[in-house]
Structure formats: structure tokens, C-alpha cells
Amino acid sequence: MNAAETIIWSAASGSIGLVVLLGVADAVFSRSRASVQSLIYLTASWLFFTLLSGLPAALLPPGGAPWLQTAQVLIGPLCAGLGTYGAGHWLSAPRRDRLTDISFRSTSALCLAGGPLCLLLPSSGIQLAASAVLTVLSLSVALWLAVRATQQGDRLAWGLAAGCLLTLPLQLGLYGMALNTSRPSVLLQAGVALLGLLSISVIGVVLWLRNHQDLQIRHDRRSHRDPTTQLYDSVVIVQKIIRAQRRLARTRRDGALMVVRVFEPEQMLALAGQHGLNEAYSQLARRMQRHTGVVNPAGRYYDRCFVVLIESLHSPGWIRTMGLRVASSLRRPLEVTSLSGERIKLSADIAVGMVHLSGAGKDVDQLLHEAEDMAAAARGMRSRAALLDEISRQAVPVENAELGASWHAMRPARPHHTRPSHAVRQRRSPA
Template sequence: MNAAEIIIWSAAVGSMGLVVVLAAAEALYSRSLASVQSLIYLGMYWLFFALMCGLPSVLLPAASAPWIYIAQVLIGPLRSAMGFYGGKHWLASSRRDRLTDISFRGTTWLCVIGGPLCLLLPTGLQLQASAALTIFSVCVMLWLTARAAQHGDRMAWGLTIASVLTLPLQIGLYWLILDYGTLSAPLQAGVALMGLLSISLIAGLLWLRNHHSRQILRNPHTRRDPVTHLYGGVAMVQKIVRAQRRLTRTRRDGALMAVQLFEPERLLAQVGHYGLNDIYSQLAKRMLRHTGVVNPAGRYYDRCFIVLIETLHSPRWIRTLGLRVASSLRKPLEVTSLSGERIKINADIGVGLVHLSGAGKDVDQLLHEVQAVAVASRSMRSRAALLDEITRQAIAVEHAELGASWHAMHTARTHPPRALEPRRQRRTAV
């Protein structure tokens, strides 16, 4: 490695290290689990870059060469595993798409197990196997992020671009470390620039989503609505219209959720306007903890929340989500009464769910139906109801007949099973 190459890689390692330092400052400031996970991933990304660029062989003594080689074999798959683990939560795949969730889980375990297994191969094949596994994982991440972006997650496009930048970076680094051929200084500078752009873009996206989540769940001064800080009614209507267009294109299924607070006047007499606004704010926070920040939520009017759940991997998840939200919102809320004392109040709520597809239904009709279902849920034990698409009646989610997949559910509704006819008795001649 000549002087120009040392300067190129040293500058790149230092620049990427600055990104990691900024992520560490963010983790210390926010003290959130998401920021710590982001710091761990970015630190592993920087370590992967520093180990594979060739600087350790120049700067460290020869006695540490075996440990450096083992680290070079392991760091690629383990970094990919951490990326898939964090990406699964970042994209909320468990709530949105079964195939994406299974792919994230499967690739995570493949990298966790496959990295150490590479050390069991002959010495000449260990680093090659690690390189193949790492590059394969980047291709899978590229597909998964593009799939999530097509399902309505706009930030996922940024991860897709980052994966596109990471792919030539990893190919270039493994090309150098495996000594397949010399690369000119401009090409090495291009590979280093890919790494810097990739880690900067990933760090920015992680910060944006973590900051957005923190704004919604914690910071009461930077949200949208003066009280609940959610989207307004007009914004939610626009998002529903765009979601139906995407569902038509992707042939996916989702749901529309309404959360209705009944008799707020009764609460107003106990806690006043300030306490009532505190109740709305606490209900919004609890609701978002279960629906996730990836699903847009809005305040349709003063006592009604709307959540757009654009993708659901199975119909049965509607039942799970409805019951979780209803159970959480019915737990006691601690607010300040008119006398200044802290009291606990049980909010009278109802949760309504309507199936959402790319059929292009009228938005006003959808909103009217989901509110009517939420009102009907008040008479049900679970306080969560679903609109039956055949009878057009609200039924408790725990009693709804939901199939294991959307295809099976649609087939059952399109071709209902025929009732068995009683066997006719054969008449015998007398």
C-alpha cells in the first residue's frame, strides 16, 4: 500500500468515525434503545470498513495478523446480521408483511450462524465464503427495502439507495482483501467515497426515524396537532387515497382503524379542558405504541382518531391489533382533576376496524363505516369490532371468522361452502 492509498483510506476511516461519534452523542442525549441500536450498527459498519480496507496490515504488528484475519472473516456477516435485526424493527416488518418479516428473521439467523461456520472451512475458502454471504445479504436487504418502499414507507427508499451504495463498496473491499487484482488510486477513492456516502445516508435515516418516533411518543412541543400532535383530517384523507392506489398496484390488503371516545362531557366535568386534552394525548400515545409510527395516525375530529394500517400480513393480525389497542386504551389514565389532585379515570372507548384494499372505495364511505363500527363496539365486551364484508354488520373481533391468509379469506367469501343437502330416501314399491 503506497502513500496515496494510505491517505485515501485513512481519510475515509476518519470521516466515517466522525459519523459514529455523532451517533454516540445522539445515543447519550436521547438515551433510547433505538439510538443505541443505531450506534451499534454504525460502529460495526465502521469496524468492517476499517478492517477490510487494508490499513490494519500496515499499522499493526505482524503478531496480531491471525486475530485480524479472524475478525475480517466474522465482521461482514455479523454486521449484516445487526443490520437485518435493526431493519426489521425500523421497517416494522412484523406488523406489515409476513414475507418481509420471515426474510428478515431468516437472513439474520443465516448471517449469525453462517459467519462462525466460515471459520470451519479450509483457510483459502474462509474469507471467500464470508464475502459471498455478506454480499448476498446486501442483495436481500436491497430487495426488502424496495419492497417496503412499494408498500408505502417512503423512508425505505433511502435505505434502498444506501444498499445500492453499499454493494459496490463491499465488492471493492473484498476485491482488495482477497487480492484478486490491483485497483488504481481513483478506483479506491471511489470505493471509499461509496462507504462514506452509504454510512452517512444510513445514519441520517436512522436519526430521522428515531427522532420522528421520539417526537410522537415523548416530545409534546413539536407535534402536528395542538393536543394530540397527530395528522389532521384532511391529511388523513389524502393518505387513504394514496394508500388505495398503492394497494391496487401491489395487490395487498390493509385496514382502517377508528378509536372513538364516548361521553367526553362527563370527563370534562371532572378534569376540565386541560385534563381532557391530557386524556386525548395519553390515548394517542398508547394507540401509537401498538400501531407503530410507520402507520399514519390522525385526529379526524375532537373525539375520534383514525389510523391507516396500509399492510397486514394476515387477517388474523386485525384481531390481535384491535384487541391490543382496545385493552391498552381501557386501562386507567392518571390526570389532574379540577381540584388539583391526581386521579385515575377509565376512558369509555371503542375501536372499529374496516378492511382496506385497492378496490377504490369512496373515502367518505370508509370513514363513515369505520366510525359506525367503533360506535357499535361500545356494546361489545372487548370494545373492538370489525365490519363483516358480507353482512355489512359490526361484529366483535374475537368472534370474527378470519382466515390464515388474505387469499383464503377472499376465496371463502367469493365461493362460500354449500350446505349439505339431506340424503333423499329411496322409495320402495309396495
């Protein structure tokens, strides 16, 4: 190996080593079993590339590495066995179908058992050739099963198939150089080295993408988020309201609680099915947050009820603007996928209810019920947005509510603590 060849293979090996280091960082950061498996495969692929390129033999003194030939025979089947085993888990072969699962398991076992058996063959050339057959056969099976997975709807499997397709000529080129005493041209070697970098990079990316998907799923299960809308669930939003009341008590500021109710979603369900209904809920949540802002926590209190905690109102008058904007935006048609697969437009029957939120220590359940009742009352109003009047304890359209420059003038003389009990819950003011 001359100086130019040494530079080419050293640069390629170092670049692939950088991919391995990124795998180390991902394994340390995510601490998942899949990321560790990916790191093991990337490390084995780097060793396969480095050993078969002839770089160690060029850097070590002649006869200084008697183990090198044995390592070249074993590394191919080892890398192939680890790769097919990991690809089986990556493609969820046990959950996909029996043929995929059996193919991955048998190929992985054949490579891991066949690698040491190759050392029993009479000559080193035959040993390396048998090792090459096992390695290329395993990769061909993985390529076929990856393409088969794409036909079953796994779009990410296209990346795995592309990585396998790039790795196939790489393996043929590396084994061709290792089996022949005369090395090909520098240009051809540079092409093989570039294929190695591309193939391992592509496979590393698709492994990371799948691992990232798994992490997101596990994180969503622990993050108390509604899976359809990605809003906070009822437990979290209630806790946030309680903490907000404590903050408001300390800062002597005021806010509001907004409830958006969806009435008769069964009509949308009949036209669009459950998938279309979930799509409608997701669009409603995004529209609502677009107007309320990310600083105001939003949650899904139950199936057809959204809650927004508003602590950033600079004046009571702003609640009128926000309520009307949210009601108007959510009443616009939603484009969802119907049961027949076509895109159709639906209109959700929604209403917005709002109540004043302060640090007076009101019962959270009572506040939520009052806001829900305001939304129910708003269904019969033109604007579809209602506010609980602090004095009369009646639902009034937000456009007709008398809102001053501050909440102080709107507060009753003393706080009320009686739990409401009827449809639009009213409470008596203390004498």
C-alpha cells in the first residue's frame, strides 16, 4: 500500500470512526437498548472496513500481526450476524410476520456459527472466501427483507434498504482486495472507500431515526401528554391551575380559565371515522394554541373538552379579543380524511367558556365546572363565547361583557366558596 492509498483508507476509516463516536454520544444520551445495539453494529462495521481494507497490515511491521488474517475471516460473519440480528429488532420482525422473523434469526445464527467454522478450512484463501460468501449472503437476505418491509408500509425501511444496497458493492470490493495480492487502481479504491463512508452513514442515520421514534413513544407515555393533540392531560392541567392560583395569590394578579367544548362529535365520527375525528381534534388544538400562545398551558380535560390556563392577560379587555378569536377560528371548516380516504371539510360544533381566575383559593373542580357551563351557555350565543360575570354570576356573551381596565373593579366584595349545583351554576353573594 503506497502513500496515496494509505491516506485514502486512513481518511475513510477516521470518518467512519466519527460516525461511531456519534453513536457513542447517542447511546450515552438516550440510554436505550436500541442505541447500544446500534453502537455495537457501527463499531463492528468500522472494524470490518478497517481490517479488510488492508490498513492495519500497511501500518504494522511485516509479520508483526499474525492474528490479522484470523480477524479478517471472523469479522465479516460477526458483523453480518450482528447486523441481521439488529435489523430483525429494527424492523420488529417478531411482530411483522413469521417469514421475516425466521429469516433474520436463521441468517444471524448461520453467520455467528459459520464464522468460526470457516477457520477449519484448509487454506487461508478458502477461509476468507467462505467468510465472504456468508457475509454477502447475509446482506442479500437483509436487503430482501428490508424491501419486503417497505411493501408492508414501513417507509423508514427504504433507508435500511438503501444502506444495504450501498454496502453490497462495498463488501464485494473489500473482499476482492483482500483476496487478491495485487491492489486495484487508486481511483477504484477511493470509490470503494467512499461507498464505505456513505453506506455506514446512511445505516447510522436510519438506526438513529428508528431509535428516536421509540424514544418519543416512551417519552410520550411518561410526559402526561394527550397522544392525539399533544396537549397536557387532565391531571397535569389541574395541577397547573392549582399552582397558578398560588402564584396569583403571591403576585396579586389575575388571569382567566378558558374551556372549549366540542358538541355532538358523533356527527363528525359518522362522516370521517375515528381517524378523521382525531385529526379534527388535533387541528382544533393547534388553532386554539395559535391564538392563546405557548405561554398559556393548554390541556385536554376529557375527550371533547379543552382547557387553557391564561396568566398573561394584561387587561380584562384582552379576554374579549382572545375569546372571540378562538371561537371564530375553531368554527372554521376542518379538512380531514373521510372513511373513503378522500379529503372532506367538516365544521365542529364548538363553544368557548371563560371564568375569572385569581389567587382567592377557589376550588379547581368548581372553576372547571363553571367554565364548562359558560361554554354550554355560549352554544346558544351568536359569538359562541361566554364569560361568567363576577357580580351577577350569569353567563354573558364576551362581546357584551363590561370589562374595565383592571380586574379589581370587577371583583365582588368578598370571595365566594359555595359549590354550584345546577345547569348554569350560580352562587349567592354573602349578605
